[in-house]
Amino acid sequence: MTEPRVVSIVPYKILPARLGGEKGIAVFNEYVGERVPLLAISTKNNDVSATKNYKMLNWLSNSRVRYVNIFLVLTIRKLIKQHNATHFLIEHPYYGWLAWLVKKSTNITWVVHSHNIEFERSKSIGRWWWKGLKLYEQWVYKQSDINFFISEDDRSFAIEELEINSAKSFAITYGVEIAGIPADIPQARKIIAEKHDIRSDEKILLFNGALYHHTNYEALQVILDKINPVLLAQAIPYKILVCGKGLPAFFNELKPYKDKNIIYAGFVDDISIYFKATDIFLNPILSGGGVKTKAIEAIAYNCTVISSTIGALGLVRSVCRDKLHIVADEDWATFAELVKKAMIVNSDTATAFYDYYYWGNIAVKVDTILTNKKGRSVDA
Incomplete structure (x- = not known):
């Protein structure tokens, strides 16, 4: 042949x-x-x-x-x-x-x-x-x-x-280019925690993307206005890291949210270190077509992904298993509740995920x- x-x-x-x-x-x-x-x-x-x-x-x-x-x-x-x-x-x-x-x-x-x-x-x-x-x-x-x-x-x-x-x-x-859960997750967690002054008992939540794109900055606005206020009212300590270039000026580099557990990291050269350090990846996307590649990357790095329905389009749920939780679009109350649950109970990415992706x-x-x-x- x-x-x-x-x-x-x-x-x-x-x-x-x-x-x-x-x-x-x-x-x-x-x-x-x-x-x-x-x-x-x-x-x-x-x-x-x-x-x-x-x-x-x-x-x-x-x-x-x-x-x-x-x-x-x-x-x-x-x-x-x-x-x-x-x-x-x-x-x-x-x-x-x-x-x-x-x-x-x-x-x-x-x-x-x-x-x-x-x-x-x-x-x-x-x-x-x-x-x-x-x-x-x-x-x-x-x-x-x-x-x-x-x-x-x-x-x-x-x-x-x-x-x-x-x-x-x-x-x-x-x-994804990794065939299994990375072995250096603890080291990555330490690096990011020291860089951004995150305590060892605080859960790390991540949102990243090209922030100049309306799809991403609208999702960020949802995190700031709808999701984070609910999380602030519960007892579990956490920080939300926001990574990406091109944040519109009207966000003022997220300075008004510094005392609300929001950390703006801006553009980072190696996002993989942040994924490895992260417990939960936030994906409240409301527009745009195609597969959201960052959700796939997040699961590969052993992050649990909480996503809107649009944000999870194209992902194979049967191999993502408990690492992917999907919420009806704009149901932010349920979204926040799932984030809270994932802060308490978190499983590892299944071998089936790597077999497929x-x-x-x-x-x-x-x-x-x-x-x-x-x-x-x-x-x-």
Whole structure:
């Protein structure tokens, strides 16, 4: 059986990978690249020295014109021939038109790596042209040979709502790079406690994200106005750490909340230390589509996650088990009660979680699919 060889196109900057979306592609490439040869083409503003186990050519323009550059057909065809590629993978459906034209003139297997249902996301944030995007996205998934969806929820939605062939659709989730509970949790707890003057008897609660984004700063406002006041009234000592860059000026660096158990840490270079030190991760998200990668990362670091329903979309509850507690959107009284309970009773992340979410295991699944799914006919 012929070994898969992949050429992929990444439509935007992912290196160095810092945010969840960037990691979702960069780390996917790193682990899949351990198993199959992978060459990516992406934008000029990528730092190609940050690649690991795969190669990247930063040939694409940083301009939006790159999305409609017809000359890319010749470039991709040449790369496929030079590298004897068996698969052409597009990140997101944006370059579906390109993959369709390339497939017309080559014997390549076309793969779409979806990171959310794009038209649903556009609809949720009020973009008037979401219906046109829906038709295009549906066409791309129907024309491709293999579709990788970021969750079982997205896969089911595509099959049921967009009538995509289930036999060529797979859930390839966002993963984690640790295969089990970290051994250095006590050391991380000590480092963070000393840095932020947190007592040993205080529970550590964490909220982090790109705070300039309305999805995150609205969730932070919920923590400040709805959740923390309830926690202040109970006897269990705690501190809430807030991490992330771009906090809007009207929050005044959270100075008014210093005497209310709120600590603003700002942007941190290594969020993993904070995850390891944390007992409970707060995820009261109220908008935005796709899988919330920080919730997956939190559970991997043995944090218990208390989340709104929207904040838990796409997570596999059966493997998260007692580390994930989901509350109906805007039911902040129940949310606060679950936080209080988690302060008292807390379990460890199950082995089943790492079996499902560890990138090494995900890469094995991808390799198997690519090996077995070649030369499939396209459904109309």
